[in-house]
Amino acid sequence: QVQLVESGGGLVQAGGSLRLSCAASGRTFRSSAMGWFRQAPGKEREFVAAITWIGGRTYYAEAAKGRFTISRDNAKNTVYLQMNSLKTEDTAVYYCAKYASAVVDPGTIDYWGQGTQVTVSS
Numbered sequence: 001q002v003q004l005v006e007s008g009g010g011l012v013q014a015g016g017s018l019r020l021s022c023a024a025s026g027r028t029f030r031s032s033a034m035g036w037f038r039q040a041p042g043k044e045r046e047f048v049a050a051i052t053w054i055g056g057r058t059y060y061a062e063a064a065k066g067r068f069t070i071s072r073d074n075a076k077n078t079v080y081l082q083m084n085s086l087k088t089e090d091t092a093v094y095y096c097a098k099y100a101s102a103v104v105d106p107g108t109i110d111y112w113g114q115g116t117q118v119t120v121s122s
Contacts, residue, residue, distance in 0.1 A: 002026035002111045004096045009116030014088055016120075020081040022096030022113055033099035034072060034079040035109070038092035038118075045095070049081060053102035063089075086120045093117050 008020040020036070035050035049070040050059045058070050069082040079096065096113035099105060 002029065002098055004098060004111055004113035006094065006096050006113045006116040009094060009118045011119045011121060012086055014086060014120055014122050016086050017082070017084045018086065018118060020083070020094055020096075020116060020118075022079045022081075024077045024079070024096075024098065029077050029098065030074050031102055033102055033104045034070075035097045035099065035104065036070060036079075036081045037095045037097055038090075039095070039115075040089075040092040043092075047106075048094070050099070050104040051079065052104055057104075059104055083118070086118075088120050088122050091118060091120050 003025045005023045012018055031053055033050060033052045036048040037045050038048050039045040047061050048064050049068055051070045051072050067085045072079040093115040095115045097109045098111040100108040100110040
């Protein structure tokens with residue numbers, strides 16, 4: 001069993017920064033790709049960023065490129081999402097996700113966190 005617990009969300013003004021953390025329990029974290037998704041009110045959940053287990057290769061949605069950075073600390077079983085230059089349209093619940101394998105394979109997420117709210121004010 002794997003548990004993912006997000007933290008670091010909150011209220012920030014446009015142009016500000018936040019760093020989200022996702023603490024994972026369970027040995028399988030160390031062989032799994034990890035990702036961040038978000039869901040805004042009235043919208044579907046969407047991909048934000050992901051990182052592989054091998055080599056730490058990263059992937060970003062267009063909306064996140066150049067502003068967000070995903071990273072992981074395997075010693076701490078934690079994945080991070082550094083968000084800079086935040087915009088009001090970044091307001092959403094952000095979810096941590098674990099992929100079933102070491103690579104980022106869409107559709108193979110086997111665990112989700114409970115989510116953390118990010119609100120960006122103008």
